[in-house]
Amino acid sequence: MLRGTPFHERTAPLCQAQNWRRWAGYLAASSYELTHDREYYAIRSAAALIDVSPLYKYVIRGSDAVRFLNRVLTRDVAGCDMHQVMYGPWCNEAGKVIDDGTLQRLGEESFRLTSAEPNLRWLCDNAFGLRVTIEDDSDTTAALALQGPTSREILNNVSDADLDSLKYFRLAFARAGNIPVTITRTGYTGDLGYEIWADAQQAIRLWDILMDGGRSYGITPSGIYALDVARVEAGLLLIGVDYIPANRALIEARKSSPFELGLGWAVRLEKGFVGQEALLEEWQRGPAWQFKGLELDWNSLEKVYAEFGLPPELPMIAWRTSVPVYAGAAQVGYATSGCWSPTLKKYIALAHLRSAHAERGTSVEMEVTVEHRRKKAAARVVDLPFFDPERKRS
């Protein structure tokens, strides 16, 4: 059997759809209700409560913690303020991305790093000779994401933290009920939202406190389907879907650099870190690929379907397959995630494009399969994110 997360006792009875999936060896609900629509809209118009406990979590402590993390991550960790949170990737010596995650500065010499894949061995290997300890608290720390416009009010009501002054990508230590929690203003939805980190032993009580306190604010337990649509709208990468971690890729062509994943902004080239030399070289010659948004042209889509006497059939659940992208007859890239955006009313996709075809506004075509036939629909290259509301940062 796969494991339930620390919240399983609460989430299991809620999961009417029984459509569990695996996430890092845990059971995760694809949706709780039979359709995921309401769960998605909760993210954008109320508050969605999402169990993100399967994330890997490492606590790094010691007098060399900053030095160590600065060596591993591409971000400038030395410039990470107390109680700041940083998102970024880390690379192998060849400058190819191994994983991406958030780094929370819990104290002068202590951090929490989250990742999508296990990274303990890589971290330990890089910590050799440094005064740091790395503790894997993946199983002992429970995590919930509370995402959506009413999330702040809910947390203000149930905790003693001053959420009004907690800025985007900052953290606060607080109590919810009397449970000690860390609240980070982060998330995977591109909306106003928070993530709450607590001892797994307190998980059930924490869930109850949030659900009780959130009832008047439309709190809705939400699953991976809803989260997936939101993260595509937010232009956020999903490991194993939008890129393959360098240490799992069987061939070179499957590996990506941060520049190729649209994470160039998170690379601080002069500071000294694993992969810097390779990345410096790549930066000088320019990356071969770029990670961009595609907006499909409605009229073109309608035409492709009209050939078969059909209206466009839209992906309400985000797809996660590799779909060719063309410029004329030549394939110039591939989309890795896509969905209908209920908020933007557009068919959007995340795509890897050869740099020559990645300029904003470039016209390309994406393959669309209609009635067992491969067709092409016109699409336009756009910058990410697709959706970026004011409230996310304000």
Added chain:
Amino acid sequence: MAAEKRYDAVIIGGGHNGLVTAAYLARAGKRVLVLERRHLVGGSAVTEEIVPGFKFSALSYVVSLLRPEIIRDLELPRHGLELLPLESTMTPMPNGDYLVRWADHDLTRRELYRHSPRDAEAYDDFGKLMFHLAFAMKSILGIVPPNPTSLNPKDLLSLLKLGKHYLGLPAEQFYALCKLMTMSAADFLDEWFETEPLKATMSASGVIGTFLGVRSPGTAYVLLHHYMGEIDGVFRAWGFARGGTGAVSESIAAAAREFGVEVRTEATVAQVLAKNNRAVGVALDDGEEIHARVVVSGVDPKLTFLKMVDPQHLPTDFLHAIRRFKIRGSSGKVNLALGELPNFTCLPGVGPHLRGAISISPSLEYMERAYDDAKYGNFSRRPYMDIIIPSMIDPGMAPPGKHVMSIFVQWAPFELNGGWNDEQREAFGNAVVDTLAEFAPNLKNAIIHRHVVTPWDMQEEYGLTQGNIFHGELSLHQLFFMRPVHRWADYRTPLKHLYQCGSGTHPGGGITGASGRLAALNILKDW
């Protein structure tokens, strides 16, 4: 005298390789006769009902390396080959704990994590490296070894291709390959892992079929050999043939017969007949002579050249090399008919762990000590064992509710102090059962019948010289263009029209059929 039948080829030994060669030759239109000494075909790959209702894969018991091209070419599934997955490996530990590697990645990771968080991650990285190396090495499994000292353009071209192939490997893989070629399995695994039962169980692949211990240099490479197993395109998959290992041989024999091959059992070849320095046929032990244009030996090189061919037909240096060929038997087999399933203290009851392999290999030290006994002429008092319960995978192997257990045991030297006899066979069987009963205490009472096969029995009953299961040890100095001896690694022999097709030739080892297929292709080239 009745019109004597004339064959194009006569094959000595109806083992799986002999049958493969026969099938390929007949497929090319040749008239082929296979001569098998025993009452059934299969050689070491046989299913025998030693107690009524209980079917034993008497010797060879798992399938992985059977070449996919042979399965395709001979249409073995149509001839009854069914491979069932063997999904897990459990290693019971003396402290009452266990380590299981499951088919599912998440479960295996969680299980390894319990023992060592670092090993849980190293395991994936190691698997990826071995995948790459097995993929790189796989190309040599399918080719006739070139002669590196020859100036023949064909050999040179083949060598050049190989050289380019290996020098083209990414640095990480190239150096790993160098390490594999020189290190011991234990040292190599020590570089990656810290969990003893994991290292010990993996190290076993490095010593099976060799007279070496896990700390002997060169054994690391043999690990890789075992990573080359492939089922349905999936590397490292091990399977069990429905109906036991004999079903593999039966399916090849069925394919061969369909191509027109004639198979005679209980026909013992005594001698290879030669005239004017070329083989012309064989003589059976009852004096019958069978003539054929070519003679192909599927039995091991020692048996072929030291027992069946008159030395006057062979060059002295060749004979010398064959005499030096290392073929020390190191393993035994214990097959049990059981009234009930073993109940393991570490994981009680009937569960999925009984559907996979069970490995008695708690630590590297345990493995090395088991070898130490053999080094000085004794069987291991506490041996390494690789166990499967075929009736858990294929219920047809035993009567309903009853079971068969296959126990591969190492080490058991052919050259036992005092020699093998009935008493020693029983003592060996007792050592095996006693050791296993430490982990599954109900075992002794569950035994209905015990079938013990010593290296001596393997030689006498199954025709494996010194009881070596691979027709010669799988150590680096006896592989590729050195298997069985240098210059004669291309299935040809110094006696014209006499060929070899057994496991003693490249690539050898396990039920691959590769030797048989490559031999047939070379024979046809010479035709």
